[in-house]
Amino acid sequence: MAERTKFFLLRYGPLLTTMTVFVLAYLAGGWLYPAMKNPQVFFNLFINGGYLLLVSIGMTFVILTGGIDLSVGGVIALTTAASAALLKAGVSPFVVMPLMVILGIVFGLTQGCIVHFLKVQPFIATLMGLYFARGMAYIISLESVTIKDSFYKSLALTPIPIPFLDAYVYIPTLVGPIMLIVAIYLTYFTRFGRTIYAIGNNEQSALLMGLPVARTKILVYSFSGLCSALAGIVFSISLLAGYGQFATGTELDAIASVVMGGTSLAGGVGTVIGTLFGVLINQTIVSILQFNGTLSSWWTRIGVGILTLIFIGIQSLFYIRRKHS
Amino acid sequence: MKNYPLLNRIRESRLFLPLGALAVILIFDAIYAPGFFNIAIQGDHLYGNLIDVVNNGAPLMLVAIGMTLVIATGGVDLSVGAVIAISAAMGAVLINPALGNQLITNEILTRDATNTPLPIIILADLAAGTLCGLWNGFLVSRARIQPMVATLILMVAGRGIAQLITNGQIMTIYYTPYFWFGNGYIFGLPVSVYIVAIVFILAWILVRKTSIGLFIESVGINSKSSYYSGIDEKNVKLLAYAFCGFCAAIAGLILSSYVHSADGNNNGLNYELDAILAVVMGGTLMTGGRFSLFASVIGAVVIWTFTLTVYTLGVPANALLAAKAVLVMVVILLYSDYFRRFLNRFSEHKGPEHGRAN
Numbered sequence: 221m222a223e224r225t226k227f228f229l230l231r232y233g234p235l236l237t238t239m240t241v242f243v244l245a246y247l248a249g250g251w252l253y254p255a256m257k258n259p260q261v262f263f264n265l266f267i268n269g270g271y272l273l274l275v276s277i278g279m280t281f282v283i284l285t286g287g288i289d290l291s292v293g294g295v296i297a298l299t300t301a302a303s304a305a306l307l308k309a310g311v312s313p314f315v316v317m318p319l320m321v322i323l324g325i326v327f328g329l330t331q332g333c334i335v336h337f338l339k340v341q342p343f344i345a346t347l348m349g350l351y352f353a354r355g356m357a358y359i360i361s362l363e364s365v366t367i368k369d370s371f372y373k374s375l376a377l378t379p380i381p382i383p384f385l386d387a388y389v390y391i392p393t394l395v396g397p398i399m400l401i402v403a404i405y406l407t408y409f410t411r412f413g414r415t416i417y418a419i420g421n422n423e424q425s426a427l428l429m430g431l432p433v434a435r436t437k438i439l440v441y442s443f444s445g446l447c448s449a450l451a452g453i454v455f456s457i458s459l460l461a462g463y464g465q466f467a468t469g470t471e472l473d474a475i476a477s478v479v480m481g482g483t484s485l486a487g488g489v490g491t492v493i494g495t496l497f498g499v500l501i502n503q504t505i506v507s508i509l510q511f512n513g514t515l516s517s518w519w520t521r522i523g524v525g526i527l528t529l530i531f532i533g534i535q536s537l538f539y540i541r542r543k544h545s
Numbered sequence: 546m547k548n549y550p551l552l553n554r555i556r557e558s559r560l561f562l563p564l565g566a567l568a569v570i571l572i573f574d575a576i577y578a579p580g581f582f583n584i585a586i587q588g589d590h591l592y593g594n595l596i597d598v599v600n601n602g603a604p605l606m607l608v609a610i611g612m613t614l615v616i617a618t619g620g621v622d623l624s625v626g627a628v629i630a631i632s633a634a635m636g637a638v639l640i641n642p643a644l645g646n647q648l649i650t651n652e653i654l655t656r657d658a659t660n661t662p663l664p665i666i667i668l669a670d671l672a673a674g675t676l677c678g679l680w681n682g683f684l685v686s687r688a689r690i691q692p693m694v695a696t697l698i699l700m701v702a703g704r705g706i707a708q709l710i711t712n713g714q715i716m717t718i719y720y721t722p723y724f725w726f727g728n729g730y731i732f733g734l735p736v737s738v739y740i741v742a743i744v745f746i747l748a749w750i751l752v753r754k755t756s757i758g759l760f761i762e763s764v765g766i767n768s769k770s771s772y773y774s775g776i777d778e779k780n781v782k783l784l785a786y787a788f789c790g791f792c793a794a795i796a797g798l799i800l801s802s803y804v805h806s807a808d809g810n811n812n813g814l815n816y817e818l819d820a821i822l823a824v825v826m827g828g829t830l831m832t833g834g835r836f837s838l839f840a841s842v843i844g845a846v847v848i849w850t851f852t853l854t855v856y857t858l859g860v861p862a863n864a865l866l867a868a869k870a871v872l873v874m875v876v877i878l879l880y881s882d883y884f885r886r887f888l889n890r891f892s893e894h895k896g897p898e899h900g901r902a903n
Contacts, residue, residue, distance in 0.1 A: 288693075340877050341831050343621075343693070347818055348873040355867020362861055464863060472701050485694050518708035518809065525702025532690055532698075 286487025299452025304462025328445020627703025629813025632797025678790020765833025
């Protein structure tokens with residue numbers, strides 16, 4: 221029994237630490253600022269962090285295979301700018317949204333192909349993607365374009381009440397959690413998910429085992445592109461605008477959230493659930509700073525940086541322990 | 546090697562690609578924007594696009610020199626942009642003539658005066674940057690964190706620290722002697738060019754006239770076997786990161802002096818990406834190993850020549866990003882195995898396999 225507990229702790233240690241840190245951070249916030257005890261504040265984490273959650277889910281997949289996707293912020297910006305421009309031109313939102321999703325998938329697919337077939341480092345290939353996507357967003361429009369479409373407005377402004385609680389969320393907020401469930405299903409219950417972990421642990425052996433390495437890697441980048449495009453749609457709905465400068469630095473926030481969620485940047489270790497808590501920690505820091513009011517936003521960056529460092533330390537500690545046992 | 550020894554030597558040289566790219570861009574300019582080559586004498590200094598290339602590109606060249614050493618050890622430094630911001634913020638704060646307990650008025654703020662003597666400001670800047678570099682080096686060499694993650698921490702936190710130093714404000718600098726680094730001229734050439742030359746020569750002596758360069762390459766190729774052959778692999782890495790921080794600090798000094806202000810959010814934005822691009826263009830592999838400082842500097846020059854060419858053609862500054870992506874794409878394709886194989890087949894010969902160098 222003790223052996224089993226130890227195994228459990230070693231296996232889920234990083235995840236449990238992340239959860240504990242989130243709960244502690246939230247409780248500390250509630251203790252400092254009683255207004256944070258309002259359930260609405262908790263749901264605000266999802267409303268404001270919805271796009272970050274989506275991006276981080278895609279990022280988790282890519283990082284699990286041992287790669288990285290720096291283009292996410294660019295794809296968000298490109299999606300917002302493109303959809304704003306299309307809506308302004310009078311295209312129906314029911315055409316625009318699927319089009320954006322396809323755009324994201326194709327973008328990710330291209331990057332995946334460059335990474336896999338041209339053997340370019342993921343870092344460089346997706347960096348090119350970031351430049352390209354942002355540049356295209358600026359070519360579409362140099363200024364912020366407002367979205368006046370009635371369907372987008374109704375999506376943005378219709379609150380959905382949460383049962384039994386005096387709180388509400390918006391329709392786009394639900395996209396993140398739904399995607400999370402899909403991602404959990406993919407990682408835990410499908411062959412695709414197992415292949416991702418296998419590639420992350422050792423690509424060479426995965427290949428020798430006869431796993432579809434090429435297909436999986438390209439699919440993973442496409443999935444990240446899909447998540448970024450969805451995040452872009454959510455982003456454009458919540459801000460009702462499109463602009464090339466939106467979501468700068470999102471790639472960093474997403475990577476930090478993934479790392480805080482216990483995923484190893486070397487690949488092969490981590491969970492999507494952890495990523496959820498990583499995003500929540502990120503958003504909790506932001507809301508504590510907002511409640512404080514006098515502290516400026518740069519503390520978010522410092523806080524996220526320090527937490528990332530701590531989590532990397534914790535991770536390597538657990539990793540060493542697991543290796544020993 | 547018997548067929549076209551000279552041609553092959555040129556093609557295999559690290560300088561082949563960056564110089565080739567530069568030549569292509571310049572030929573393009575010569576055809577479509579002949580005004581690009583105009584150099585006039587304005588007052589006591591030279592003036593023109595080519596001068597701008599070296600003046601505006603100086604910070605990037607400096608960062609690329611530092612980044613080359615880091616990448617040669619098999620690492621990468623993502624924090625250079627943040628270090629530039631920190632260094633710029635340090636300079637601006639030390640100059641700021643309004644002391645804490647003084648009533649801040651516009652008159653005091655905009656005075657052409659400084660709080661701290663200029664040499665101390667420079668030293669503080671360089672110390673701050675080197676300290677950041679040492680921190681990165683410590684995380685990589687002692688704490689054994691992957692370079693990308695270790696420097697990512699400072700990349701995220703660094704801009705926060707820069708804003709912490711300037712108290713979240715964009716600080717404008719009014720102290721004229723400080724402007725000399727970014728806007729001054731010696732014998733008609735920008736001061737920044739001389740700074741780059743000095744740093745380059747220092748770095749060159751460091752890596753080519755001592756055994757440190759060899760150590761760096763050996764650590765980059767295989768850090769474990771270097772350790773077993775008695776190379777102090779930890780300190781070699783530490784040195785590379787510290788030097789990179791040092792270079793970024795000088796870049797921050799020049800940049801803040803050039804734009805007369807320190808802005809924690811925008812000073813040195815995307816410099817880490819541009820610097821990596823410059824180094825990769827210079828033929829240094831991201832996996833570490835052999836490197837060439839000069840090729841990296843040429844890479845930085847290519848990036849800025851490209852940038853200014855795009856400006857000259859009237860493309861909006863923001864859309865430049867897409868053009869840069871195309872540049873990266875071309876570089877990627879040129880360096881890919883496919884292209885190498887194609888080139889090798891093109892000049893078929895019995896000799897050492899050049900494709901293997903990749």
